[in-house]
Amino acid sequence: MSRVQALLIAAVTVTLLGCAAKPAADQAEPATPVEVAIAKRGTIAHLVTAEAVLYPLKQANITPKISAPVDRFLVQRGDHVHTGQLLAVLEDRDLQAAAQESKNLYQQAQAAYENTRAAVMPEDATKAKADAQAAREALDAAQALYQNRLKLFNEGALAHKLVDDAKVALVQARSLSDTAQQHLTSLETVGRSAQLRSAQAQMDAAKAHYQSSEAQLSYAEVRSPMNGIVSDRPVNIGEMASSGSALLSIVDISQVVARANIPVQEAAAMSVGDPASISGSGVELAGKITVVSPAVDPNTTTLQIWVGAPNPGERMKLGLTVQIAVNIGDIKDAVIVPVSALLASEGGGEKVMIAGADGLAHESKIETGVREGDNVQIVSGVKPGDQVIIEGALGLDDKAKIQIKQPGAADEAGKQ
Numbered sequence: 001m002s003r004v005q006a007l008l009i010a011a012v013t014v015t016l017l018g019c020a021a022k023p024a025a026d027q028a029e030p031a032t033p034v035e036v037a038i039a040k041r042g043t044i045a046h047l048v049t050a051e052a053v054l055y056p057l058k059q060a061n062i063t064p065k066i067s068a069p070v071d072r073f074l075v076q077r078g079d080h081v082h083t084g085q086l087l088a089v090l091e092d093r094d095l096q097a098a099a100q101e102s103k104n105l106y107q108q109a110q111a112a113y114e115n116t117r118a119a120v121m122p123e124d125a126t127k128a129k130a131d132a133q134a135a136r137e138a139l140d141a142a143q144a145l146y147q148n149r150l151k152l153f154n155e156g157a158l159a160h161k162l163v164d165d166a167k168v169a170l171v172q173a174r175s176l177s178d179t180a181q182q183h184l185t186s187l188e189t190v191g192r193s194a195q196l197r198s199a200q201a202q203m204d205a206a207k208a209h210y211q212s213s214e215a216q217l218s219y220a221e222v223r224s225p226m227n228g229i230v231s232d233r234p235v236n237i238g239e240m241a242s243s244g245s246a247l248l249s250i251v252d253i254s255q256v257v258a259r260a261n262i263p264v265q266e267a268a269a270m271s272v273g274d275p276a277s278i279s280g281s282g283v284e285l286a287g288k289i290t291v292v293s294p295a296v297d298p299n300t301t302t303l304q305i306w307v308g309a310p311n312p313g314e315r316m317k318l319g320l321t322v323q324i325a326v327n328i329g330d331i332k333d334a335v336i337v338p339v340s341a342l343l344a345s346e347g348g349g350e351k352v353m354i355a356g357a358d359g360l361a362h363e364s365k366i367e368t369g370v371r372e373g374d375n376v377q378i379v380s381g382v383k384p385g386d387q388v389i390i391e392g393a394l395g396l397d398d399k400a401k402i403q404i405k406q407p408g409a410a411d412e413a414g415k416q
Contacts, residue, residue, distance in 0.1 A: 031403035034392035036355045037341065041384045043332045044377050046370045047325050048270075050305075052260035052278070054320045056253050057308060060226055061246035064090060065219040070237050075248075077233055081224045087248055090241055092220035095213070102206070102213035109199075109206035116199040128184040135177035142166070142173035228252035229314075251318065256311045257290065258324050261302035267292065269328040276307040280322030285309035289326065331370060334377045341388040342368070342376065352378075353393040354386050355404055361389060363398040 068090040075087050146166040152158035232249035241247050258278045262270070270292055278285045287309025296303055307324045316322070337352070345351040345365055353361045366381030382388060387404070389396070396402070 031359070031401045032361075032392055032396060033405045034353075034355065034361070034389045034396075034402045035406075036387040036404055037338050037390045039335055039337045039378065039382045039384055039386045039388055041333055042336050043330050044334050044336055044370060044375060045327050045372045046329045046331055047327055047372055048262060048266045049323055049325045050260040050262055052258035052307070052322050052324045054278070054280075054316060054318055054322050055257045055259060056228075056251040056318055057255040057257055058226055058228065058252040059231075060228075060250045062087070062222060062225070062248045062250065063245065064222055064241045064243055064247050066090065066095075066216065067243050068092065068220060068241060070235055070239055070241050070247075071220075072237060073233065075230050075233075077230050079230045080228070081230060081250060082227050083224060085224045086221055087224055087230075088222040088241075090220040090222070092217055095217040095220060099210070099213040099217045102210040106203070106206040106210040109203040113196075113199040113203045116195055128180070132177070132180040132184045135173070135180040139170075139173040139177040142170040146170045222247060224250055226250060226252055227254070231318075253311055253314050253316075253318060256285070256309060256316055256318070258307045258309075258322050260305050260307070260324050261297065261300060262305050264296055264301055264303055266328065267303040267305060270305060270326055274326060274328070276309075276324055276326040278307055278309050278316070278322050278324055280316065280320050283315045285311060285316065331377060334369065335379075335382055335384055336375050337378055337382060337388050338390050339371065339374050339376045340390040341393070342366075343393060352382060353389040353396055354382070355389055355402055359401060359403075360399045361393070361396050361402045 071089045071091050073088045075081060075085075081087065146163075146169070149158055149163045149166045153160060153163045228250040229252075230248060231251045232246070234245075235241055235247055256278070270289055272289050272292055274289045276287055276289050278287060287307050289305060290308040291304070291306035293304040305324070305326070307326070341352045342350050343352065349365060350368060351363055351365045354364050356362050364381045367379040369377030369379045371377070389402070392402070
């Protein structure tokens with residue numbers, strides 16, 4: 001055998017030996033480093049969360065009571081206002097003239113009433129008073145004549161017939177006097193009272209008309225009915241402000257209300273006054289349930305829930321989509337694992353990877369319950385004490401070889 005042939009045979013042998021050794025090396029599966037958490041029994045809050053839309057607690061569209069051009073505005077959009085503050089003034093020259101006219105008429109009616117009350121008796125009352133006086137004098141004369149004739153009759157100096165005539169005259173005079181006195185009393189009470197009542201009624205009517213004119217004039221000043229912020233001002237200076245459309249809009253966002261639709265089963269456990277929270281845009285507000293709708297939406301089979309909360313600093317703005325959270329009770333003796341352990345299962349649902357004592361990862365389909373922060377309740381598929389993989393499980397096959405690392409080990413290695 002030549003030297004060249006020997007070298008070729010040696011080279012082929014080395015190559016064959018290398019090819020034979022390669023599959024053996026490929027069969028050595030490397031261990032995947034993972035982090036685990038131990039499933040524990042404990043208490044977890046049953047939080048119901050839902051998306052909601054933010055509304056103000058109070059708002060008002062201010063509609064003027066009269067239709068008139070806008071003379072001037074005293075506020076802009078975004079200005080904070082308080083109850084009773086003057087916001088706008090409408091053109092009111094015609095109303096001022098009408099109010100002045102009504103005031104003058106009222107003063108005239110007042111003067112007429114005072115004159116009527118202080119006036120002397122009218123002619124009828126004066127005549128009646130004179131008649132009553134004459135009737136009393138005639139009665140006195142008839143009384144004296146009768147007494148004189150009766151005395152003479154008793155002395156035998158006068159006939160009885162003359163006494164009887166005097167007595168008849170006395171009765172007639174008394175009747176006339178009584179009638180005249182009654183007529184005078186009637187005129188003094190009834191007639192004068194009627195005149196005073198008429199004058200009083202005219203004065204009251206003039207006063208009511210004056211007050212109505214003053215009220216109409218006051219409507220030209222538009223004032224805020226509440227504390228809040230001017231959210232809209234759709235009319236410009238000089239344009240006609242109509243009594244049928246809003247001149248300004250005011251919203252109070254010192255307190256806000258989040259309205260959400262909750263499934264009936266979860267809403268059944270909620271009551272007005274239950275603590276709740278509103279979160280969104282990096283802000284979280286503590287509040288409580290203010291409304292639980294009594295009617296179910298037939299399209300979604302949900303109930304509307306309102307959560308009210310103070311909004312200090314007005315940090316949350318209206319119209320935001322926020323999230324509400326309501327604690328409807330604690331679940332005790334629950335199996336709890338970190339949310340980071342959950343994976344989507346290929347066949348639907350969720351799963352976790354459990355680190356077994358054999359150094360392998362074991363896939364387990366699970367049923368979850370409620371979530372609270374970073375923790376989740378496992379209803380089935382995990383037992384207390386199981387080591388669920390919370391890091392490194394993504395893409396890990398069932399029964400894959402794993403190596404459990406301590407939390408933070410990678411950070412320590414990087415520091416070294």
